[in-house]
Amino acid sequence: MHNKLMFVRRDDATTAWAYVGSANLSESAWGRLTMDKNTSQQKMTCRNWECGVLVLANT
Numbered sequence: 848m849h850n851k852l853m854f855v856r857r858d859d860a861t862t863a864w865a866y867v868g869s870a871n872l873s874e875s876a877w878g879r880l881t882m883d884k885n886t887s888q889q890k891m892t893c894r895n896w897e898c899g900v901l902v903l904a905n906t
Contacts, residue, residue, distance in 0.1 A: 851899075861905060868899025 851870065856863035870876045878893040 863904045865902045865904070866899060867902075868897060870897035870899055 851866070851868055853866040854863070855865075875894045876897050878891045880889050881892045882888075883890045
């Protein structure tokens, strides 16, 4: 299985959030800026597609 979980809540805050997703902190996961040979413009090249869900909560 390949998933990440993050739960964040500060002691003095009334809000919190949770993230559940599959993204790694890598170039394959987030993409890379490359030069398009046809247009000579920068473009984002992604080799993998990742998915994540952010859940906001009031405590």
